[in-house]
Amino acid sequence: MAQLLGMLSDFVPESIAMGAVFSQNPQLGILLAIIIGIQNFPEAFNAYQDLKSSYSVRKCLIILFLLSFLGVVSALAGYYFLSSMPMAIGALMNFSSGGIIYLIFQDIAPLSSMKKNWIPALGACFGFLVGMIGLKMLG
Template sequence: MAELQIIILFSLLSGSTVFLGGLLSYYFGDHVKSGLIKAEIIHSSTAFGGGILMAAVALVLIPEGMQALSIIPMAISFLTGAITFFFIDRYIQRKGGTMAQLLGMLSDFVPESIAMGAVFSQNPQLGILLAIIIGIQNFPEAFNAYFDLKTRYSAKKCLAILFLLSFSGVVSAFAGYYFLSGMPKTIGALMLFSSGGIIYLIFQDIAPLSKMKKNWIPALGACFGFMVGMIGLKMLG
């Protein structure tokens, strides 16, 4: 199979979990009765998604970005991301909604897919493994993102949005493969920009949403999410 076909295949597979996570969230929300157990699952999945995002930042995005850039461009890229997402988050909240999980998912999914496409030309096996890890990350993040979208749109529109976003991995991988293969500093700046935005979203929106009074189970979800990221890093070697 040609290299380009492999990129298309694996970027589609990694992106498909965006729609599948949203689909599971749709059936969960409509067919599971409300109660303490349902609330615990929702809050735990939010924390789990936050843990995965934190792992992506701490173990992949920031280390790769710091390796590519010197101190001043590193700091500028990171702070620009944090400030940009601050304004985006404020704008969305003024409109009466929240998109923290969706923004967090895309901030993780897009730069990692770009990196996946970029490394395919040098190390196809690493690109395939990165695609698998991206797919694993997307599933719980999309599960939570559906609930964010549901505050603003109908179920069908939410699923349609997630279905379309599942193809953003293909577009990002193509961009990385064709335009950024020889530009590690640009990829590093993008990763640090995303890291600043993700950390802002985690502490401003995602972590507070995962908290339940007199219940300590959701916090364990964050630990399990971070552990998934650690396992993924070990798999990358």
Template sequence: MISSIIFYSLLSGITVFLGGLFSLFFEKNFKKGFLKDEIVHFFIAFGTGIMLSAISFVLVPQGLEKTSVLLAITLFLFGGIIFYLIDGYIQSKAGNIAQIMAMLLDFIPESIALGALFAYDYKIGIILALFIGLQNFPEAFNSYLELRKSRFSIKKTLLILFLLSFVGVIFSLLGYYLLSSNQNITSALMLFASGGILYLIFQDIAPSLRYKNNRLIAIGVNIGFIVGIFSKTFSI
């Protein structure tokens, strides 16, 4: 069991580094201009679709299994409020690492839930790991670009993303050891994370999708969600 948690959490986390590498390739091979900006915005939209599918297919359904409707609503709203407060702090203090901090804001609670899920629903744990990995890739892609704009060197930027790839392993193991015996707390955590992630989507991510009146970019959300549907379907 421990080896599976390490393997899948590492698999979901390594996409942070891979997203950075792809962004490096993108940076070197695409000149600044209309096409480059469109691709960046499309990746943001795609990541949004993946995040929505994670909420829709794993976090909320699994969270509701062991939680009453009233408590679920309270936890979901509480997650949104807490993420609102943390997001405000990040925006005012984090400066040039705001994107990375926002990525960790959903990566950490999802990883904790991942470790706990493996103890009693192996298949759902794998699905969540897949969603986390798909979600991290576009977020890391944008984090790399943000750090480079803030004058971080390529080497330093990739080192930061490489180290962050292992955050999921640490928190997944923490979730397994602390929460695997209590499904109620795990369900509460997933509902809390869902509320927070939904807040981040519509506060920080969705407003940035619109680009020079190009409505086509938003289709990336649909494509990301479709990937989530396939991921869920093939895992059943």
């Protein structure tokens, strides 16, 4: 459950910010949606694995399916209500970064048993590269 709560504390503010970005710059919003989707995929997988120890597979999938609509609602709230409030969006993203830091240093990193493996570091570099290339393509 902690993994799920950490994921949601990151996912909801990101979705709100994405909705606000879409209202100002749709191309940047698409890039942000792609990056957030790529970043949230492993988080959702970890949350699923965490939930699976307490609930049936069917119940886990139903929970995650229903929570996915929280992103849509959050993005619409950002688009319609917070697009003209950059300070509020900044505060939400600050909160969101706390969620990701919690996930990494409280749950994921201590349980990592990959010794001398270059794949996680390469994945992080690839994610950064995708973001930088996307920003350059937008101008």
